[in-house]
Amino acid sequence: MAARNTARKRAFQILFEGDQRGVDVLTVLADWIRLSRDDTRQPPVSEYTMQLVEGYAEHAKRIDELIAQYSVGWTLDRMPVVDRNILRLGAHELIWVDATPDAVVLDEMVQLAKEFSTDESPAFVNGLLGRFKDLKPSLRRDEA
DSSP states (O other): OHHHHHHHHHHHHHHHHHHHHTOOHHHHHHHHHHHHHHOTTSOOOOHHHHHHHHHHHHHHHHHHHHHHHHOTTOOTTTSOHHHHHHHHHHHHHHHHOTTSOHHHHHHHHHHHHHHHSOSSHHHHHHHHHHHHHHHHHHHOOOOO
16 A cells, blocks of 8 residues: 555645645646646656545535644644644545545554654644544535
């Protein structure tokens, strides 16, 4: 499953870049795809990376509402940018991607937090995504 791991990491990087630049993630995704086609030194953007980013974009408003509602002690704008985007990606895959087991999503997002964020971040990411896992049936509703 190294390909899926890489796809998740790239999807996270695209979400992070969009957040940092204040640019829509679909624009960043298109830039990454174009760069990978024009420059052989750039790794290709996998189909799964595209699915994750596009899926997040489709549910972005609902995902941010959920993160804001269930993160204790943190507002979305005060949350570290890395953590916020790991949570966004994890929430999308956990709630809306049925093909991936919940335990895999939790583990992969905790690993991203270990690699890219603070020492406290893995527990925070695990706790919030674990809450989403428990509440998944009630969270999986269409955006209003």
